[in-house]
Each structure stands twice: as C-alpha cells, then as structure tokens.
Amino acid sequence: MDSGAPILGARKLKVSKLLAVKAVPRFYRVDDPHVHLNNFKETTGNAVGIYVHIPFCRSLCVFCPYFKDVLRDYRELEAYFKALLKEVEVYGKLLEEKNPSIVEIHVGGGTPSLVPPRLYRELADSLSQFFNVKCGISIEANPEDLRSYRAVEELYSAGIDEVSIGVQSFDERVLRSLGRKHSTEDSAKAVENSIKAGYKWVNVDLMFLAPNIRGYAELTLEEKLEAFRKDLEKGHELGAHQITFYPTIIPSSSPGYRLVELGKVSQELDYVDAFIDMALDFVKDKNLYLVRVYSASRKRYEYATVNLEMVGPLIGLGAGAWGNTGLYQYVNIHDVVTYISTTEKGLPPAAYSRNLSLASRTWRLFFDQLSTAEVREDLFKFTGFKNMPLKVRFLLKAMELNGTVERVGGIYRLTRRGIKEVYKSVINYVIDVPVKATEMFTRISRSGKYPEVVEIK
Numbered sequence: 275m276d277s278g279a280p281i282l283g284a285r286k287l288k289v290s291k292l293l294a295v296k297a298v299p300r301f302y303r304v305d306d307p308h309v310h311l312n313n314f315k316e317t318t319g320n321a322v323g324i325y326v327h328i329p330f331c332r333s334l335c336v337f338c339p340y341f342k343d344v345l346r347d348y349r350e351l352e353a354y355f356k357a358l359l360k361e362v363e364v365y366g367k368l369l370e371e372k373n374p375s376i377v378e379i380h381v382g383g384g385t386p387s388l389v390p391p392r393l394y395r396e397l398a399d400s401l402s403q404f405f406n407v408k409c410g411i412s413i414e415a416n417p418e419d420l421r422s423y424r425a426v427e428e429l430y431s432a433g434i435d436e437v438s439i440g441v442q443s444f445d446e447r448v449l450r451s452l453g454r455k456h457s458t459e460d461s462a463k464a465v466e467n468s469i470k471a472g473y474k475w476v477n478v479d480l481m482f483l484a485p486n487i488r489g490y491a492e493l494t495l496e497e498k499l500e501a502f503r504k505d506l507e508k509g510h511e512l513g514a515h516q517i518t519f520y521p522t523i524i525p526s527s528s529p530g531y532r533l534v535e536l537g538k539v540s541q542e543l544d545y546v547d548a549f550i551d552m553a554l555d556f557v558k559d560k561n562l563y564l565v566r567v568y569s570a571s572r573k574r575y576e577y578a579t580v581n582l583e584m585v586g587p588l589i590g591l592g593a594g595a596w597g598n599t600g601l602y603q604y605v606n607i608h609d610v611v612t613y614i615s616t617t618e619k620g621l622p623p624a625a626y627s628r629n630l631s632l633a634s635r636t637w638r639l640f641f642d643q644l645s646t647a648e649v650r651e652d653l654f655k656f657t658g659f660k661n662m663p664l665k666v667r668f669l670l671k672a673m674e675l676n677g678t679v680e681r682v683g684g685i686y687r688l689t690r691r692g693i694k695e696v697y698k699s700v701i702n703y704v705i706d707v708p709v710k711a712t713e714m715f716t717r718i719s720r721s722g723k724y725p726e727v728v729e730i731k
C-alpha cells in the first residue's frame with residue numbers, strides 16, 4: 275500500500291513501527307436475519323448510540339470517500355425515511371425488554387442537512403416510541419444548507435441540537451482545489467447562524483493537504499501552512515465550539531482519482547507533521563482541549579460522532595451504516611433501492627457481520643482511548659479485565675521508551691511526538707478499513723452478488 279501515486283489513499287502516512295498496526299477485518303454474509311438480530315440482542319448494552327446514514331448529496335465532490343449518491347428528487351428522501359422508521363421498529367421491538375437508553379444520535383452522510391426538518395421530527399418521534407431517548411440529534415451539515423437563519427432555526431426546532439459543519443476551508447483556493455461548491459461566505463454564515471440559533475455544540479471540519487491542483491498548486495508550502503493557520507483562527511473567531519482537522523484522502527473510487535492516474539494531482543505527504551504541528555500550536559495558543567488527536571474543543575466535550583462505531587454499542591441505521599455492540603459488528607446493504615425493499619419486508623438490512631473477540635474489543639477500546647491523547651489504567655475494567663492486559667501494558671511501555679508516551683500516576687499521556695504518531699496511525703486506519711470497506715461493500719451491493727466472506731485488505 276505504501277507505493278503508487280503521491281496521494282493519501284494510494285499511499286499511507288509514515289508512522290513508527292509500534293503503531294503501524296494493520297487491521298484486516300473479515301466479514302461474513304448475513305444469511306439468516308434472525309441469527310443477526312439474536313446476536314445483536316445478546317451482546318448489546320443498556321446505553322446505546324444511534325448512527326443514521328443519509329446517502330444523498332446535491333452533487334458529488336471529486337475526492338469523496340463516503341457512501342453516497344446524488345439526490346435526484348426529494349421523494350427519494352421520503353421513501354428513505356419511511357424505510358429508516360421501519361428499521362427503527364425492527365431494533366426497537368427486538369430490544370423492547372432491555373429498554374436501552376439512547377445516549378447519542380448522530381446523523382452522517384452524505385449530506386444530512388438536505389433532509390427536511392419534518393422528517394427528523396418523525397425520526398425523533400419514532401425513536402422515542404421504542405427507546406428511552408436521553409439526547410438530541412446531531413447532524414453533519416453542508417454550509418450551503420445553513421446560510422439561511424430560518425433553515426438553521428427550523429432544524430433546531432426539529433430536535434437537532436448539535437451540528438458539525440463541513441467548512442473544509444475559509445480559503446477559496448483550497449475550496450476550489452477540493453472541488454467544493456460552497457463559498458467561504460456560506461461557511462462563515464453557517465457557523466454564525468448555528469451559534470446564534472443556540473445549538474448546544476457546533477463543530478467545524480477543516481481540511482489540510484488539499485490536492486495540488488488549480489490555484490492551490492501554485493502556493494508554496496509556507497503559504498499552504500499559513501492558509502491552514504488562518505482557517506483554524508477563523509473557525510475559532512466565529513465561535514465554533516470545536517474544530518476538527520484532517521487531511522484530504524483520495525480514494526481510488528472517487529471521480530477525482532482519474533486526475534491522479536493522469537499524474538495531475540499530488541499532495542505534500544512528507545510535510546504532514548508540519549500541518550499537525552500547526553494545529554497543535556493553535557490548540558496551545560488558544561488554551562483549547564485536545565479532545566481527540568485530530569480535534570480541538572473549548573470544553574472537555576466533543577461533538578457526538580461515530581466513535582461508538584469503534585467500541586459500541588451502536589445501532590447503525592440506513593443504507594451503508596455500520597452497527598456494533600462491542601462484541602458483534604454489522605454492515606448494512608450499501609444500496610438504497612435494496613435497503614428500502616428489505617426494510618419494507620420488516621427485515622433488518624444487515625448484509626455482513628462478524629463477531630469481535632474480547633481481545634479485538636480490547637484493542638479497539640485501547641486505540642479509541644489513545645486517540646483522546648491519554649489512556650487510563652482502569653479503562654479495561656469495562657471489558658472484563660481486572661487490570662490492563664499485558665500486551666497493552668508492553669506497548670505502552672515501549673511507547674514510553676521511544677518518547678511517545680509519558681506516565682503520570684495511573685494515566686499514560688501522549689507526548690507531542692506521540693500525538694503526531696497516533697494521528698497518522700488513525701488516518702492510516704481510516705484508509706485501511708472504512709475507506710476500503712466502503713468501496714468494497716458498495717461494489718458488492720451494486721452488483722447484487724454477495725460473496726460469503728469479505729476480507730477488507
């Protein structure tokens with residue numbers, strides 16, 4: 275994988291051997307929906323997260339790694355939400371006796387802000403009918419959809435109280451290089467409107483390592499770093515509660531990959547540390563909390579994301595969604611038409627699943643904690659271990675010796691070097707598993723030929 279075009283996706287980031295862990299998950303076709311439901315029920319907990327996938331966008335961005343399609347007609351959304359409510363019912367009835375609390379509801383995509391607020395109200399009502407809901411809804415939003423204050427208020431009144439805005443950059447040159455349709459004015463307005471409307475939490479997503487095309491290619495490295503610094507400053511000035519920063523990944527399935535094949539796109543992969551350093555300096559200057567190695571927050575609180583996808587328990591709803599109880603993981607059909615026809619029959623639309631061993635759960639929990647920049651000794655009690663497992667202790671010791679971790683009492687804290695190493699290994703994991711899995715499951719679902727076993731490698 276570490277060869278090919280100088281872009282992130284065809285290549286991975288260089289990390290120390292200690293953190294160069296390669297996951298090759300193997301999934302098995304769900305042949306009997308009842309076995310799937312039973313596995314889910316047996317292993318899920320009493321406090322559960324919900325992830326809803328909205329696989330529609332107004333148009334397709336050239337370097338997008340997510341599962342999505344163009345929304346041709348709003349009636350598609352109506353039909354899709356009808357199917358979502360059916361899926362809520364399937365899991366609601368399944369877990370009726372357990373009566374789990376819903377502790378976070380995150381809607382990702384695609385473009386969730388395309389959805390009329392009325393449909394979110396219906397979703398919220400349906401979830402409350404079957405579960406003990408203890409939270410509002412958080413959605414990912416395109417700046418274009420939040421430039422009108424009225425639209426922002428309507429979403430808020432529909433029960434949405436956290437928003438993550440896909441700003442990517444406040445610099446037109448970066449936006450053009452990414453092929454984004456929104457303007458920098460849209461982004462500023464979207465953040466201002468969301469703060470003014472009273473959203474509990476507003477996250478801004480920013481991108482660095484944009485592809486070297488169009489006006490962006492002409493900038494020097496210093497100018498690119500300066501543009502990124504200004505982006506961080508601008509997000510903060512506008513009042514965002516949290517800023518998440520990540521590099522552009524260019525998957526081979528994206529329309530823009532053709533430009534890569536023609537040798538017209540490159541990225542400054544060797545300078546990734548300089549961009550991360552820039553973000554870490556910003557966190558320090560502004561006295562922010564590094565809630566994840568890739569995210570800075572004004573409080574020790576973070577926007578509800580798909581983090582429960584790693585550790586569970588999470589019910590994944592919608593075409594292309596992933597669910598995970600901590601010991602059992604499933605992937606829904608990656609095709610909207612088949613997703614709808616399956617839920618219409620009252621069946622769960624899970625296409626593939628796998629059991630997660632206690633060891634695998636432990637590593638997932640460990641890496642999830644590591645991405646918060648610190649690991650607590652007592653963390654592993656939740657997985658059934660009395661103490662930190664020996665393998666984890668050895669790895670942390672080795673990290674301590676190579677200067678990526680410092681031990682303070684019962685807490686292992688990442689050093690600045692450690693933060694950068696973990697950051698890069700998180701990005702490598704995203705390339706290795708979610709991005710590749712999305713490509714593979716989409717191809718399989720669209721072909722209609724589902725092999726018995728799928729290995730993500």
Ligand code: SF4
Nearest residue numbers: 331334335338383384
């Ligand atoms: S990057 Fe976001 S808005 Fe663009 S096509 Fe992908 S999911 Fe849609």
